[in-house]
Amino acid sequence: MNNLPRLFLVLFLFLLSLLIAPLYNSALGEEIGAEYPELSPEELAWIEIPEVITPARIAQPITEAPFSISIITAEEIHRSGLTNIPDILRRLAGVDVMALSPSDINVGIRGLNSTVSNTLLVMIDGRSVYMDFYGTTIWSTLPILLDEIKRIEVVRGPGSALYGANAFSGVINIITKTPEEQKDTLISASAGTKNTYRGTAITAGNIEDLGYKLSLGWKEEGFWEDSNRKALENLIANGNVNYRIDDEKELRFGAGVNSGKEYLSIEESQGLFKLDGYVTYFNASYLQPNLTILSYWNRGEADAKSERTEQKTNFLYNTYHLELQYALNNIPYNNLILGGSYRYNTMGSRTLDRGVHQNISAFFLQDSIYITEFLHFVAGGRYDYNSLIDDYRLSPRGSLILHPHPDQVIRLSVSKAYRDPTFLDTHFDFYGIIDPSHPEYTVHSLGNPELVPEKILAYEAGWSGLLTSFLKTRVDIFYNRIEDLIKGLIVSRYPVYPFFSREATFENTDDPIRAIGGEVGAEFRISEWLNGFINYSYQELKNTRTDEIVKSAPKNKLNAGLDASPWTGLSATISTHYVDETTWGSSLSGDQEIDDYILTNARLAYAINEPDLELAVSFFNLFNDKHREHPLGEKIGQRILFTLSCHF
Amino acid sequence: MKSLIITALLFALIAAILPPALAGDPVIAVFITRDLEPHREALAGFREELRDEGIKAVWEEYHLQGDPEERSESARRAIKKEPALIFALGTSATRIAAQTTSQIPIVFANVLNPRASGLIGDYHGPNGNITGASLDFNPDELIALLDKLQPDSRRIGLIYRTSNFNGLVDDIAAALRSSGKELLSRRIDNLDGLNQAAEELLGRIDIFWMIADHHLFSHQTTRYLLLETMRRRIPFIGISPSYVRAGALFCLYWDSHDIGRQAGEAAGRILRGDNPAAIPISRPRKRNIHINYTVASNLNIEIPDSLIEEAAGSNR
Numbered sequence: 001m002n003n004l005p006r007l008f009l010v011l012f013l014f015l016l017s018l019l020i021a022p023l024y025n026s027a028l029g030e031e032i033g034a035e036y037p038e039l040s041p042e043e044l045a046w047i048e049i050p051e052v053i054t055p056a057r058i059a060q061p062i063t064e065a066p067f068s069i070s071i072i073t074a075e076e077i078h079r080s081g082l083t084n085i086p087d088i089l090r091r092l093a094g095v096d097v098m099a100l101s102p103s104d105i106n107v108g109i110r111g112l113n114s115t116v117s118n119t120l121l122v123m124i125d126g127r128s129v130y131m132d133f134y135g136t137t138i139w140s141t142l143p144i145l146l147d148e149i150k151r152i153e154v155v156r157g158p159g160s161a162l163y164g165a166n167a168f169s170g171v172i173n174i175i176t177k178t179p180e181e182q183k184d185t186l187i188s189a190s191a192g193t194k195n196t197y198r199g200t201a202i203t204a205g206n207i208e209d210l211g212y213k214l215s216l217g218w219k220e221e222g223f224w225e226d227s228n229r230k231a232l233e234n235l236i237a238n239g240n241v242n243y244r245i246d247d248e249k250e251l252r253f254g255a256g257v258n259s260g261k262e263y264l265s266i267e268e269s270q271g272l273f274k275l276d277g278y279v280t281y282f283n284a285s286y287l288q289p290n291l292t293i294l295s296y297w298n299r300g301e302a303d304a305k306s307e308r309t310e311q312k313t314n315f316l317y318n319t320y321h322l323e324l325q326y327a328l329n330n331i332p333y334n335n336l337i338l339g340g341s342y343r344y345n346t347m348g349s350r351t352l353d354r355g356v357h358q359n360i361s362a363f364f365l366q367d368s369i370y371i372t373e374f375l376h377f378v379a380g381g382r383y384d385y386n387s388l389i390d391d392y393r394l395s396p397r398g399s400l401i402l403h404p405h406p407d408q409v410i411r412l413s414v415s416k417a418y419r420d421p422t423f424l425d426t427h428f429d430f431y432g433i434i435d436p437s438h439p440e441y442t443v444h445s446l447g448n449p450e451l452v453p454e455k456i457l458a459y460e461a462g463w464s465g466l467l468t469s470f471l472k473t474r475v476d477i478f479y480n481r482i483e484d485l486i487k488g489l490i491v492s493r494y495p496v497y498p499f500f501s502r503e504a505t506f507e508n509t510d511d512p513i514r515a516i517g518g519e520v521g522a523e524f525r526i527s528e529w530l531n532g533f534i535n536y537s538y539q540e541l542k543n544t545r546t547d548e549i550v551k552s553a554p555k556n557k558l559n560a561g562l563d564a565s566p567w568t569g570l571s572a573t574i575s576t577h578y579v580d581e582t583t584w585g586s587s588l589s590g591d592q593e594i595d596d597y598i599l600t601n602a603r604l605a606y607a608i609n610e611p612d613l614e615l616a617v618s619f620f621n622l623f624n625d626k627h628r629e630h631p632l633g634e635k636i637g638q639r640i641l642f643t644l645s646c647h648f
Numbered sequence: 649m650k651s652l653i654i655t656a657l658l659f660a661l662i663a664a665i666l667p668p669a670l671a672g673d674p675v676i677a678v679f680i681t682r683d684l685e686p687h688r689e690a691l692a693g694f695r696e697e698l699r700d701e702g703i704k705a706v707w708e709e710y711h712l713q714g715d716p717e718e719r720s721e722s723a724r725r726a727i728k729k730e731p732a733l734i735f736a737l738g739t740s741a742t743r744i745a746a747q748t749t750s751q752i753p754i755v756f757a758n759v760l761n762p763r764a765s766g767l768i769g770d771y772h773g774p775n776g777n778i779t780g781a782s783l784d785f786n787p788d789e790l791i792a793l794l795d796k797l798q799p800d801s802r803r804i805g806l807i808y809r810t811s812n813f814n815g816l817v818d819d820i821a822a823a824l825r826s827s828g829k830e831l832l833s834r835r836i837d838n839l840d841g842l843n844q845a846a847e848e849l850l851g852r853i854d855i856f857w858m859i860a861d862h863h864l865f866s867h868q869t870t871r872y873l874l875l876e877t878m879r880r881r882i883p884f885i886g887i888s889p890s891y892v893r894a895g896a897l898f899c900l901y902w903d904s905h906d907i908g909r910q911a912g913e914a915a916g917r918i919l920r921g922d923n924p925a926a927i928p929i930s931r932p933r934k935r936n937i938h939i940n941y942t943v944a945s946n947l948n949i950e951i952p953d954s955l956i957e958e959a960a961g962s963n964r
Binding site: 044047048609 | 739765783
């Protein structure tokens with residue numbers, strides 16, 4: 001808690017701004033209860049009634065969602081000034097973000113985070129983008145540009161009941177803009193400290209019933225501690241074509257690639273891994289109001305080299321996915337969805353004992369039953385068969401949703417989810433050098449085909465509501481019981497000085513983990529030109545047998561931010577994030593403590609209309625609070641980025 | 649002599665490249681409070697109409713932002729330049745323009761319910777220096793659509809909160825009466841009364857008619873009313889496509905570009921010498937019908953082919 005004085009200072013300034021701002025706005029408090037008192041009637045017609053796709057796989061109002069969900073809009077992404085999705089997610093309660101280098105940022109939910117984090121399902125427009133061979137998402141390799149994103153939906157808690165494996169700690173669905181929504185042409189260029197350069201070009205439009213969108217992006221950034229070395233170099237290209245068959249039916253096609261180099265920290269003894277390769281995809285889908293057919297092909301290929309030991313490896317994976325979903329909503333007081341999917345994965349790598357493949361077939365069903373006007377019940381489940389472990393799982397969930405008042409919603413949920421062992425967990429076969437000067441001493445890591453899926457049983461209660469016209473609040477509490485976590489363990493040792501040649505494998509841990517915690521947050525409008533948010537998360541993960549606390553999950557987190565548009569064309573945002581201290585174990589150095597830290601980001605922008613230009617300056621770690629977020633991570637200092645963008 | 653010729657040539661050159669304003673073209677001040685796509689479309693339509701009518705103008709855009717005093721100050725600065733006409737986009741911009749000048753003609757576009765907002769007294773003969781293109785469809789148009797979709801519907805329900813809408817509610821009631829239907833309306837003072845008003849009303853009506861009362865409709869209250877009407881199998885008439893997507897049966901929606909052109913026609917008349925007070929407020933002449941076919945299917949409402957064709961045509 002070294003940062004407590006600074007934390008209190010930030011909080012004090014934040015609260016002070018809340019108190020002072022109303023003095024400049026006599027309108028505050030005029031209207032209690034209505035959400036849009038400052039809108040004119042025609043603007044009420046233009047607002048979009050929020051719909052959420054992720055929690056129930058169908059568009060629905062956010063208040064109907066059976067789980068704790070947050071949405072980040074395109075406007076919030078733009079005004080944040082941040083350059084990657086994980087940094088944007090920091091503002092959300094219950095989300096753990098851990099940056100090790102510009103290309104290596106990990107995201108977990110409610111305490112389940114690590115290097116190469118693999119408990120989260122990440123999708124772009126319903127297409128999974130995690131790498132099936134280990135279940136991890138390498139965010140810097142996603143073939144997407146921030147300016148293409150319409151919104152990001154984040155579900156806290158397991159989502160296996162609808163989405164299957166990997167939706168273990170949560171689901172993140174990135175929804176992109178359709179050609180109609182993207183509409184015009186955007187050119188944007190950024191340059192900043194740490195040898196950061198970015199370029200974006202997106203054009204979209206319609207030719208009668210055919211919508212098209214083309215995007216091209218470049219990003220490069222130097223290491224934070226040695227910016228002369230490139231940590232990240234990526235070329236991203238995407239193409240989308242939507243064809244509207246009639247008012248109800250639409251065909252969508254998309255293809256894209258992210259090609260480049262990035263570095264990952266996987267394990268201390270290996271140091272940084274340099275990846276040089278590409279991730280590509282092709283998707284085709286058919287949409288009509290009650291029916292969705294989604295198909296896609298993900299492929300990735302890379303050469304990987306350990307900087308410390310100079311050992312080389314490679315991988316090539318393919319994922320083929322077909323999914324069908326049907327909504328039956330003509331049953332009175334019911335909203336039933338059912339569907340099925342088939343997924344085929346292949347992988348080849350020098351680190352596997354052989355080329356491997358796997359079939360996953362699934363069937364899912366969910367019904368929302370409207371019992372009274374104040375109460376509805378959501379129940380569902382998913383059956384998955386996985387050929388890799390030759391076993392099936394049933395992931396059920398149920399939620400009770402109460403509306404005691406039109407502006408209030410209370411949720412009570414229980415769900416069970418699984419995370420299957422992956423190709424690396426079951427078929428790994430790699431001799432890792434511990435010390436480059438003694439290449440004869442190695443760790444022989446082997447997969448374990450006997451692994452069983454990780455399990456989580458989650459209980460959750462939540463309340464959200466509009467307290468006044470300018471204050472939205474939410475409270476969520478959770479209790480999770482996690483069993484059979486897959487861990488890499490040393491199973492044998494041979495005492496050869498100074499290191500030990502060892503054999504390692506993956507095993508399911510015997511001790512269940514109990515996670516308790518909660519989030520409380522508020523979004524508020526101080527005046528027409530000033531909005532803000534504040535949220536606090538608490539989480540405690542404990543080994544139920546030894547009663548020891550799992551120290552890798554920061555107990556306390558606090559986020560706060562303000563967004564102001566005080567004068568025509570001028571906008572300013574600031575957000576600050578406090579993360580509690582953590583302790584991480586590593587293979588060579590043992591337990592290492594990471595101090596608590598405060599990260600403050602800000603952006604100042606000025607825009608003119610004709611031509612439609614915007615010049616922005618973004619500050620990352622504004623107050624230069626140098627810190628690490630993981631023992632293997634770089635020290636993070638201040639960065640500045642200038643961006644000029646033009647719409648036409 | 650040589651210097652005289654050079655000076656004359658320089659003057660001629662400057663005159664040729666001078667802004668048209670100096671050559672006598674009227675200055676049009678454009679007032680905008682929010683940079684929204686419908687406003688940009690309306691402005692494009694407005695300019696296009698004036699260009700087609702052969703009217704050249706000098707355009708000065710004023711983005712009226714900040715607190716009310718800052719907005720008024722920006723408007724006052726614009727008025728000091730004595731523009732020939734103010735083109736105001738949206739209710740807020742029109743209100744600021746009306747509060748700032750009673751002399752300079754004001755033409756508005758993209759204003760929904762200008763009478764409820766107190767901007768005009770009457771659609772046929774607006775008072776003072778204001779006229780424009782409203783977004784209000786004639787209630788008769790909506791009733792004609794209702795007759796096609798639900799010919800047997802007799803009782804239409806409506807909930808509102810702001811007394812300014814009394815006049816609009818009276819107009820809807822009169823139009824329904826003349827079609828042999830009845831309006832059952834409830835005005836609530838605060839949101840605590842919404843449950844009770846909905847409970848009383850929804851059991852007695854065949855159709856729910858939404859009006860754009862921004863003091864009543866929020867994400868939450870819209871969700872509540874959509875859910876309640878759906879549960880009772882009562883069609884909900886929305887005010888825009890976003891409400892149709894969220895669960896309303898249908899809406900009539902305008903074409904912002906054409907609204908801009910309609911406003912441009914009024915501006916053209918004023919710039920040619922007509923009195924704004926003599927120019928009636930126009931209603932949308934182009935209409936788009938948006939239908940939620942899933943909701944129609946749930947409510948067992950068969951959409952006539954003619955409407956499907958019109959909706960398909962207008963939404964392309």
